[in-house]
Amino acid sequence: MKMTGAQIVWESLLKEEVEVVFGFPGGAIIPIYDTLPEYPQMRHVLVRHEQGAAHAADGYARATGKVGVCMATSGPGATNLVTGITNAYLDSVPMVAITAQVARSVIGTDAFQEVDTTGITLPITKHNYLVLDTASLARVLKESFHLARTGRPGPVLVDIPRDVLAEATEYSYPEEVNLPGYKPVLEGHAAQVKRAAKMINEAERPLILAGRGVAIAGAHRELRELAEAGEIPVVTTLLGIGSFPESHDLSFGMPGMHGAAYANLAVDGADLIIAVGMRFDDRLTGRLSGFAPRAKVIHIDIDPAEIGKNVRVDVPIVGDARQVLGAVVKQILPRGHSEWLKQLGQWRDEHPLSVRECGGLLPQYVIRQIYEATGGGAIVVTGVGQHQMWAAQHCCYDRPNSLISSGGLGTMGFGLPASVGVKVGCPDDVVWCIDGDGSFQMTMQELGTIAQEKLGVKIAIINNGYLGMVRQWQGLFYERRYVATPLSGPDFVQIAAAYGIPGLRVTRREGVVPAIERALGEDGPFLIDFVVEPEEDVYPMVPPGAALAEVIEEPVRGEVAV
Amino acid sequence: MTSKHILVALLEDKPGVLNRMSSVFRRRGFNIENVNVIDTINLGDSSLTNLTRVTIVVSGSKAMVTQLKRQLEKIIDVVKVSEIPAEGEA
Numbered sequence: 001m002k003m004t005g006a007q008i009v010w011e012s013l014l015k016e017e018v019e020v021v022f023g024f025p026g027g028a029i030i031p032i033y034d035t036l037p038e039y040p041q042m043r044h045v046l047v048r049h050e051q052g053a054a055h056a057a058d059g060y061a062r063a064t065g066k067v068g069v070c071m072a073t074s075g076p077g078a079t080n081l082v083t084g085i086t087n088a089y090l091d092s093v094p095m096v097a098i099t100a101q102v103a104r105s106v107i108g109t110d111a112f113q114e115v116d117t118t119g120i121t122l123p124i125t126k127h128n129y130l131v132l133d134t135a136s137l138a139r140v141l142k143e144s145f146h147l148a149r150t151g152r153p154g155p156v157l158v159d160i161p162r163d164v165l166a167e168a169t170e171y172s173y174p175e176e177v178n179l180p181g182y183k184p185v186l187e188g189h190a191a192q193v194k195r196a197a198k199m200i201n202e203a204e205r206p207l208i209l210a211g212r213g214v215a216i217a218g219a220h221r222e223l224r225e226l227a228e229a230g231e232i233p234v235v236t237t238l239l240g241i242g243s244f245p246e247s248h249d250l251s252f253g254m255p256g257m258h259g260a261a262y263a264n265l266a267v268d269g270a271d272l273i274i275a276v277g278m279r280f281d282d283r284l285t286g287r288l289s290g291f292a293p294r295a296k297v298i299h300i301d302i303d304p305a306e307i308g309k310n311v312r313v314d315v316p317i318v319g320d321a322r323q324v325l326g327a328v329v330k331q332i333l334p335r336g337h338s339e340w341l342k343q344l345g346q347w348r349d350e351h352p353l354s355v356r357e358c359g360g361l362l363p364q365y366v367i368r369q370i371y372e373a374t375g376g377g378a379i380v381v382t383g384v385g386q387h388q389m390w391a392a393q394h395c396c397y398d399r400p401n402s403l404i405s406s407g408g409l410g411t412m413g414f415g416l417p418a419s420v421g422v423k424v425g426c427p428d429d430v431v432w433c434i435d436g437d438g439s440f441q442m443t444m445q446e447l448g449t450i451a452q453e454k455l456g457v458k459i460a461i462i463n464n465g466y467l468g469m470v471r472q473w474q475g476l477f478y479e480r481r482y483v484a485t486p487l488s489g490p491d492f493v494q495i496a497a498a499y500g501i502p503g504l505r506v507t508r509r510e511g512v513v514p515a516i517e518r519a520l521g522e523d524g525p526f527l528i529d530f531v532v533e534p535e536e537d538v539y540p541m542v543p544p545g546a547a548l549a550e551v552i553e554e555p556v557r558g559e560v561a562v
Numbered sequence: 563m564t565s566k567h568i569l570v571a572l573l574e575d576k577p578g579v580l581n582r583m584s585s586v587f588r589r590r591g592f593n594i595e596n597v598n599v600i601d602t603i604n605l606g607d608s609s610l611t612n613l614t615r616v617t618i619v620v621s622g623s624k625a626m627v628t629q630l631k632r633q634l635e636k637i638i639d640v641v642k643v644s645e646i647p648a649e650g651e652a
Contacts, residue, residue: 118578122585127638130578147638181574181641305632308625 001172005134005165006031009098010039012141015173018069020424022047022056026073027113029100031165045424045453048445050077052417054084055443058093059418062404063379064425065218067148071098075113078159079120083411085155086124090408091239092212094153096144097125103163104132117159126154131161134169146177151184152303153216184302188319188327196274196298196315197331203272205294205340206232209255212239212407213277213301213321215400220244222325223276229332233344235263237278239407242397247376252344253353255548256284258389261351261540264548266344270295277301277321280310281408290547300324351540351553353393363387363462363532364394366512370432370460371395373516378430379404381422383415383439385469387462389538391434413442416459420446423455430458430520437463437489444495450525451499458519459503459527461492464534472537496527503527566595566619566648567627573614574639575601583616583640586633592626595619613641619648 003011009032013021020043025033036044047053050072057068068088072081078099088095101107102114118130127147129140137160144156200206214223220243227234227250234244235252244251255263264286267273273295278284285291288310296314299307300321307316317324355364367390370378376396381404382388388405397403404422406414419433440461450457471485496503504515506528519526540553573579580599587594596619602610620627627645634643 119581122582123589179638182638303636305629305636307632309629 001170002168003171004031004035004168005137005160006035007038008134008137008169008171009141009160009165010035010042011171012138012173013042013069014039016067016141016145018067019043020045020060021069021071022053022060022421023071024050024053024073024077026077026100028074028102028162029071029077029165031162032071032098032100043424045420045449047417047420048448049443050080051084051413052420052443052446052449054081054095054097055087055411055414055417056421056424056449057095057097058084058088059381059404059421060425061088061093061095061421063401063422065401066425067094067096067145068421069096069098073113074100074102074117075115078115078117082120082124085121085157087406087409087411087414088155089124089126091406092153092216093155094148095155096148097155097157099157099159100165101130101159101161104161105163107161118157121157124155125157128157128159130159131164134164134167137164138171138173142174143177143179147179147182151182185304185318186302186320186323188300188317188324192315192317193324193327194331196317197328199272199296199298199315200230200232200274200328201333201335204337205270206230206272206274206337207266207270207295208232208234208244209237209267209273209275209278210234210240210243211237211276211278212243214240214243217277217302217321219277219322219325220400222322222329226325226329226332229329229334231336231341232274233266233341235266237281237284237407238392238405240278241392242400242402245398246396247398252348254392257286257542258393258538258540259542260353260393261551261553262344262347264540264542264551265347265351267292268294268547268549269343273297275299276325279306282310285310286542286548286550287545290549355394358533360533361507361509361512361530363464363530363536364390365509366460366462366530366532367391367394367434369512370434370516373513373520374430374432378402378432379422379426381405381415381419381431381433383435384410384412385436385439385467386464386472386536386538387434387436387439387468390462412439415439416443417446417449419457420449420453420455423457424453431456433457433459435459435461436468437461437465437492438467438487440492441489447496447499447501451501454524456523457525459525461527461529463489463492463529463531464536465489466534469538471535475535475537476543492527492529501525501527503529505529505531507531564621564623566621568646568648569618569620569627569631569634569643570646571616571618571634571643572602572610572641573616574641575612575614576639579614579639580616582637583634586630586637587620590630590633592620592622592630595621
């Protein structure tokens with residue numbers, strides 16, 4: 001059947017079972033939008049800025065496990081996507097970004113709204129395409145979805161000139177892909193699996209370190225089987241949170257720069273680290289030479305380039321986390337590690353994650369109340385900064401993908417647009433966007449999207465009037481020179497009201513619970529502006545350049561800590 | 563210990579593929595000392611069609627070059643990367 005390039009785009013998306021696209025139109029992409037009414041089954045969510053489209057597709061993908069799709073026009077539309085695509089790349093999120101390009105005849109002439117989109121996005125995508133032949137469009141889209149969702153997932157960008165979109169060609173969707181250079185290894189090497197199992201069986205103080213790869217592979221059950229079969233405690237990375245139930249007896253939280261002290265001591269004390277679907281990010285490891293100094297390391301990851309990149313590995317296993325864990329667990333001898341668990345329990349009792357006594361409104365208290373009010377049933381989406389770390393520390397996440405946060409790129413402004421995608425993907429879940437006043441102001445125009453789409457996102461702004469994480473570093477390492485971090489904000493409740501979104505401001509402890517209950521009682525969106533203690537810092541903290549065991553637990557007020 | 567390494571890569575013969583490859587060298591901080599590019603049609607091996615063969619000389623430690631090789635293999639259009647012994651090696 002003959003179809004235009006624009007029709008082929010929608011037909012291909014339907015073939016890939018895409019239900020929703022987050023996008024923003026512009027001149028070059030009009031042909032795609034012009035044919036959208038022919039596909040009433042396709043939902044399009046109009047964002048207010050293309051960065052929001054990429055973050056929304058990202059949030060949607062993390063929450064549902066499906067490929068998130070965003071689209072934008074040429075030039076500034078494409079460049080505005082860049083931050084969101086990079087965020088997805090760093091956190092291995094499956095995404096297909098479709099951009100329009102100027103017509104083939106003027107490519108390379110610096111035409112109006114022309115940029116080298118594939119050049120710009122080359123280092124931030126798993127792969128990208130410039131489609132110069134309408135007949136290849138269906139194949140390119142087929143390959144894009146395949147690449148985005150298989151192996152180590154990531155964003156794939158497809159740049160389509162406007163005349164390719166307008167041109168008609170014979171359409172058939174390919175059944176298979178032929179990519180000779182792309183063959184992800186799924187099954188772990190049998191001999192390596194055997195070595196790993198032997199090492200686990202012999203370890204006295206083993207520790208599982210689980211990352212986002214567990215959630216991506218859907219390996220939660222296998223992870224739990226391994227932990228329970230060998231009585232092995234589990235810690236998770238920021239993005240691994242929820243891949244093992246945090247209320248489980250074997251769960252010991254998150255290590256790293258703002259991880260629990262007991263989790264850091266666990267890594268320090270272990271004689272075997274079983275790292276699954278994670279990449280030893282510097283925020284997790286602290287100083288590499290001081291990382292897990294007593295431990296041998298088993299590293300299970302689907303990306304061979306991650307093995308041995310940062311940490312020396314004794315047993316590397318390249319493969320899908322679910323398949324590899326499933327194979328390893330079959331060779332695990334049931335045994336206890338009561339001494340080791342007793343030690344970990346003692347560390348947890350001695351170094352709990354606590355909230356200090358304070359007459360004012362503390363951010364940690366607010367976040368704990370949000371958690372209590374939702375009984376742990378909500379999906380929490382965050383921005384980046386202090387509030388993000390408190391949200392990771394002070395809620396107990398038992399379900400996979402129940403904390404959605406920007407890890408590798410640390411993208412301020414991720415929270416609100418990502419929660420758009422999360423709520424679209426999981427309309428029956430309670431979705432809380434816990435954001436900072438700085439992070440929120442970077443993308444708060446997406447309130448317009450939330451209002452237009454009637455998305456019942458609950459927004460909690462942890463408002464301390466500072467770019468708090470930077471201020472914390474200035475306080476600790478720059479003798480309290482708070483340069484460019486005091487931040488005035490608008491009246492957030494009035495901003496919400498202007499979009500037709502109800503809200504409340506809370507300045508005192510007594511107001512917290514009633515406000516949260518009011519928000520949960522509303523069907524639609526609700527915003528709460530929590531005006532919190534301005535100079536509360538995030539602790540524990542492993543200072544940059546320190547080893548995990550050198551974790552600082554208590555604030556050193558007004559002094560340089562290191 | 564830094565030494566010379568020779569990497570031979572087979573790439574799909576597509577526009578922009580050399581850019582993808584050289585971008586990894588730039589991004590990971592490697593300096594290309596010598597590069598040779600040939601369409602495999604000129605190699606007279608009928609098993610190699612629609613491919614380009616790139617031979618690159620770089621300096622670095624063994625571990626760094628192993629990391630570079632794995633990063634190159636991640637490029638979708640790169641079919642294969644192998645290291646051949648440099649001059650003076652067995």
